[in-house]
Amino acid sequence: MDKIIDITELALRDAHQSLIATRLGIEDMTGICEELDNAGYWSIECWGGATFDSCIRYLNEDPWERLRTFKKLMPKTKLQMLLRGQNLLGYRHYQDEVVERFVDKSAENGMDVYRIFDALNDLRNLETSIKAVKKAGKHAQGTISYTVSPIHTTALFVDQAKRLQDMGVDSICIKDMAALIKPQPAYDLVKGIKEACPGLRVQLHAHSTTGVTLVSLMKAIEAGVDCVDTAVSSMSLGPGHNPTESLIEMLEGTGYTTKVDLDRVLKAKLYFSKTLGRYKQFLSAVTGVETEIFKSQIPGGMLSNLESQLNQQGAGDRLTEVLEEVPRVRKDTGYVPLVTPSSQIVGTQAVLNVLMGKYKVLTGEFADIMLGYYGASPGDKNMEIVAKAQDHAKKEPITCRPADLLDPEWAKLRAEAEALEGNDGSDEDVLTYAMFPQVAAKFFATRAEGPMNLGKDPEEGAVDAATAAEHQGKIT
Amino acid sequence: MDKIIDITELALRDAHQSLIATRLGIEDMTGICEELDNAGYWSIECWGGATFDSCIRYLNEDPWERLRTFKKLMPKTKLQMLLRGQNLLGYRHYQDEVVERFVDKSAENGMDVYRIFDALNDLRNLETSIKAVKKAGKHAQGTISYTVSPIHTTALFVDQAKRLQDMGVDSICIKDMAALIKPQPAYDLVKGIKEACPGLRVQLHAHSTTGVTLVSLMKAIEAGVDCVDTAVSSMSLGPGHNPTESLIEMLEGTGYTTKVDLDRVLKAKLYFSKTLGRYKQFLSAVTGVETEIFKSQIPGGMLSNLESQLNQQGAGDRLTEVLEEVPRVRKDTGYVPLVTPSSQIVGTQAVLNVLMGKYKVLTGEFADIMLGYYGASPGDKNMEIVAKAQDHAKKEPITCRPADLLDPEWAKLRAEAEALEGNDGSDEDVLTYAMFPQVAAKFFATRAEGPMNLGKDPEEGAVDAATAAEHQGKIT
Ligand SMILES: [Co+2]
Ligand SMILES: [Co+2]
Incomplete structure (x- = not known):
């Protein structure tokens, strides 16, 4: 059998x-x-x-x-x-x-x-x-x-x-x-x-x-x-x-x-x-295979995100430097896996390091990773960068489970959600609001219009690689 | 090691x-x-x-x-x-x-x-x-x-x-x-x-x-x-x-x-x-995977060839019948592998069977396969169809190696090749002529103009799937 x-x-x-x-x-x-x-x-x-x-x-x-x-x-x-x-x-x-x-x-x-x-x-x-x-x-x-x-x-x-x-x-x-x-x-x-x-x-x-x-x-x-x-x-x-x-x-x-x-x-x-x-x-611009990932550790969706960030800064020619910087930044974090949201956080910090100088500017999210606010890293962090993050974010590093620091928030979320136009008062709507507050507000207001379909007749839907690249980068 | x-x-x-x-x-x-x-x-x-x-x-x-x-x-x-x-x-x-x-x-x-x-x-x-x-x-x-x-x-x-x-x-x-x-x-x-x-x-x-x-x-x-x-x-x-x-x-x-x-x-x-x-x-229209081949035994290049043949006859709607006919025709040949040229020969016969009636019309090449002029088939042939082929082609079936029937032809090929405009008298040119007599004649005449490149600027080279399909079908 x-x-x-x-x-x-x-x-x-x-x-x-x-x-x-x-x-x-x-x-x-x-x-x-x-x-x-x-x-x-x-x-x-x-x-x-x-x-x-x-x-x-x-x-x-x-x-x-x-x-x-x-x-x-x-x-x-x-x-x-x-x-x-x-x-x-x-x-x-x-x-x-x-x-x-x-x-x-x-x-x-x-x-x-x-x-x-x-x-x-x-x-x-x-x-x-x-x-x-x-x-x-x-x-x-x-x-x-x-x-x-x-x-x-x-x-x-x-x-x-x-x-x-x-x-x-x-x-x-x-x-x-x-x-x-x-x-x-x-x-x-x-x-x-x-x-x-x-x-x-x-x-x-x-x-x-x-x-x-x-x-x-x-x-x-x-x-x-x-x-x-x-x-x-x-x-x-x-x-x-x-x-x-x-x-x-x-x-x-x-x-x-x-x-x-x-x-x-x-x-x-x-x-x-x-x-x-x-x-x-x-449609993703990637259609064949990309074995370069084995070397860079950079997932495809993250790569297109980096390209798009650099292009927006008029620095498209610095991609190679950024690709070399990503593994170094990742090492400093204690080798976090590169998946949403760590992929974006590490990638953006690598872009900043290349464009502004090494760790001259830190994003709030990167500081939070270094200080433990996303949880414990798999390996040892670079303590110099932890100190910089502490300095930058004016926060202490933590070792507890991040959610242990949070106060009960359901009642507050419900109150805020209910105040929004188009909210139906359900727990589901509170949860939608909790996860995406701004987007949910807009969505509740237009929900009655029903689903939009973004598909186009194949003839008119020309490939716009730039648009596609911008919308990618969720890596799961 | x-x-x-x-x-x-x-x-x-x-x-x-x-x-x-x-x-x-x-x-x-x-x-x-x-x-x-x-x-x-x-x-x-x-x-x-x-x-x-x-x-x-x-x-x-x-x-x-x-x-x-x-x-x-x-x-x-x-x-x-x-x-x-x-x-x-x-x-x-x-x-x-x-x-x-x-x-x-x-x-x-x-x-x-x-x-x-x-x-x-x-x-x-x-x-x-x-x-x-x-x-x-x-x-x-x-x-x-x-x-x-x-x-x-x-x-x-x-x-x-x-x-x-x-x-x-x-x-x-x-x-x-x-x-x-x-x-x-x-x-x-x-x-x-x-x-x-x-x-x-x-x-x-x-x-x-x-x-x-x-x-x-x-x-x-x-x-x-x-x-x-x-x-x-x-x-x-x-x-x-x-x-x-x-x-x-x-x-x-x-x-x-x-x-x-x-x-x-x-x-x-x-x-x-x-x-x-x-x-x-x-570019081939096939980009993803096609596991249907496991069922039909029909290689991708052959499929596009069949589609193109049917479309030329205004019978594009009969593809499914042809796809079902191919394995039957192949069985009749004694299960020849489907590779150039047998893929084309079996495919074309399947198209004829569907459009004109089962073995009402035989191509010369198909008759030759049935009569052994391409060599011995892997398995037993359908002897009824062998008889039809014999009848159609007015030739006896053979069991010897097909090339054993051929007379020396080098001198004749050389003479024919040398008569062509632009032939340079080399053995290479005789061989080119031997393999593709008509095309070689045209090629010798234009050879001096040098290689043409069919590549186009990516902007103007629009995908023409129909053209591409016509040129495919060499399966090796
Ligand atoms: Co996944
Ligand atoms: Co091959």
Whole structure:
């Protein structure tokens, strides 16, 4: 009997986040939900990440309504989301009650599997959400943000998985947002976790940017991985993920198989290949493979962000210097993984270092990373820069869990949200406001006009690489 | 000590044949030859296949001069070509002396490694060229045209490899032009050949169309393959091949490594990414992965050919019927592999069957396949259709090697060639004429005007998918 390898389908979340800057509107997804729901996926990722922000910022679409729509159209398959631990889907730490209420409300609206990560791999930032997910009776997936550095050994990641198991997660996700995980390290890491954490389910999420990660998925499967992430082929590759169809086909004769119905996936391929033509203006400029990432550690989305920042300063010619500065800045932070939001924070600081002189100017966010306000760094920080950050931000470094410093804020958030035009008084609206205060205010006021669709007739939707680059850079 | 895996670089031949319909002009290659020559490849494929035809048909470029240019610019690395056995680079069988003279002249002009294949895997069609290559002191690579059918077992291919070894080849190539070779079959086949043919070097050539073959390369490496084919990343993927950089990177930590210098490959990446923008009008419409090939057995280039044939007949709506007919026609031929020229012959017959009624009309080429004039088929033919072919073509079926029926023809070819305006009297010109009589006549007359370059400024070179599709369909 072949061993079943489960699949999480990414077409409805990470795939379009990676390929067309998270612009896919709900009406370009509803038509294929029934096929996807019947295809036999272990789960369908369809919410969280940058989709919430994109819904209210660009699409005039209520993200909670989107979730309810998915639940109605896909009742058979577990819906999955990406959650940034104590940051939820926003960019600051929230007090525990807000995290708990977010988990409760999303579970109530239909969410089943929560992939919970922290940009720094500070597991204290996952505790509250893991507990809340377990309390809601849902699947809590503890995440390792995969990165490569002198301190990020297999042993370190395996230890992290053990600690997540102790925290009660239902599964582990190795999350490789920059396509850095090579076949042998993938094998070693999965093997290590399976041996150290008997009975713990392991899943591998890898982007395809460097071209090697389908091989890594194969090796992870040989090492005992239970589930892998892929995207329907017409929504795959480049900065996205490996094609679902290729994953299914490649297993023939290996002793592994999937339960996913290829014919339904091929229907979804056709559906999305038509859809994607309407979003050309947002298409990623990256389409082939970029192995330079192995050297620079800079994910594709971050690269386009850096280019765009430099161009805005009329300093496009200094990209090479910035690319060389990024690893140095990252080392000073104690080798934080480069994923939203640390990728932006490290990248912007590297730009400033090159343009203004090394650490002459510090962003508030960079100072916060150095002072522990995002959590503990994986390795030792450069204490000289910590001192500069302290000086700059007029704050003391902290070692506690950042959210421990926060006072209860739910009542205040509710009051502020309710004061906004168009707010409907629901907890969902309070949460939307909590995560994106300015954008939410504007969204509540225009919500009644209904979703906008940014797709264009393929003929008129000319490729505007500059526009596309600006809108990218959310790396998850 | 890591085992060294050799690499054959395809950027200068199969990559642009697959991606931009073989249109790359010599002046878009010379600038990177030095880097490629110093990169540490086992060989650089740069001649043969459809390049000869394309040179004289579209580029007004002397293919023999192209070969001499490559030899001058890449003196350190073995140059490699693809040779269609007794067909040389043309579309009929040549008498042995012509084959011998072609091999001698190409060796004299700089060719080192001859990858020799036959569309039907009839090894008698490889004999003369293999002997000639050995006599010239060059590397003879015997090729297995990989295909999938009820009769094409691992054992059958291994037996073919053994017979090639007995014929004195220096190495074996498993040639997977349609990206059909999955990881486990790749492992089994390489293992089988290595065990059955001790000491014989094995190389794997696989296209990337279905998205699975980088994994197959990994498995082939684990099974003992000596050399793999890849193309610089900016000239890779889609109907092309796996990226050289990804192959190099993916081996880290596996116990295998390459001798290829990644920095030089990255320079070539940049070079070709600029070049390719100038050939947009010829760009393949296929860019992602197409796993449908596993079902239909129809390679990507053949598919676009069929679409174009049907559209010319105003019958574009009957593609699905044709796609279903192709496997039936192929079965009737005794499961010939689908590669140039059998792919075109089977495809055209399938179109006729759908449009005119089943085998109501037969092309001359299809009749010839059924009657053995291309060689022996791998399996049993449908004898009813053989009878029809006999009736149609007024010819008897044959079982001998097709070239055995040919009379000496060199003197006649020389006389005909010399009568043409612009012919320079060389053996090379006789060979050019022998392979493409009409096109050569026109080319000799205009040769003095020098090479044309079909590249265009990226701004004006708008994508014309229809044009591109017409020029594709050479599947090697
Ligand atoms: Co991701
Ligand atoms: Co080929």
